Amino acid sequence: MRKKLIIGNWKMNKTKSEILSFVKDFQNEIKNLNLNCDYGIAPSSIYLDFTKEAFKDNNKIIISAQDAHFEEKGAFTGSNSWSQIKDIGIKYSIIGHSERREMFGDNNTVVNKKTSKLLEEKIVPILCVGESLEDRESGKANDFVTKQLEMALIGIKENEIKDLVIAYEPIWAIGTGKSATSQDAEDMCAEIRNKIKCLYGEEIANKIIILYGGSVNEKNGKEYLSQNNIDGALVGGASLDAKLFVRLLKVVA
């Protein structure tokens, strides 16, 4: 049985005082709730430590990075390495988010290096894949996404992959208010699971956590998470407000 996982991606949002106010509201809202899901937040890297500390009374919450460089250290101005992330006790990182692929040159080769390094270092990669509207409308979505997945996993062995989390995020549904139908999301997540089965066998495929991301909120969350192959959500906009985020956790947990 795969446990549900909901991760909020704060992207380049929130200052220290906004984080503190989120944590206060969040802790207040989840008090007395027995949430049967794993959940977490991915703040900007500059506030990873601060957010972790702010949540020190919550031993359940996952604090995730939004990206991690595959090199240990060196001349990569503006980047944070996997080793720095590990050094501050962070155990998860989003990898290959479409915004990084589109704006920061994270192509399939880079995504493969990051995914592979994180797995080697026992940091859970939340590997994002997803097609553009053009690919969806021309009927190429399945091929595009399975190819992205295949390329991200080059060289990764069966004994390394079990901790991987995959997030299917159609680019056209991110931050747009447009969401994929639950059936379309389920079909793609089933396709992804099937690809994992072809590459690594049924047992691993049945254990891998696959999230859907793209304008998920407390109104549509339950519908997505009731699909067989959708094990959780990667949530942008609806994770910025503590009350809305907890409402989402409540409906899906």
Ligand code: PEP
């Ligand atoms: C995301 O940033 O990964 C995302 C899914 O954003 P939103 O929920 O706002 O569409």
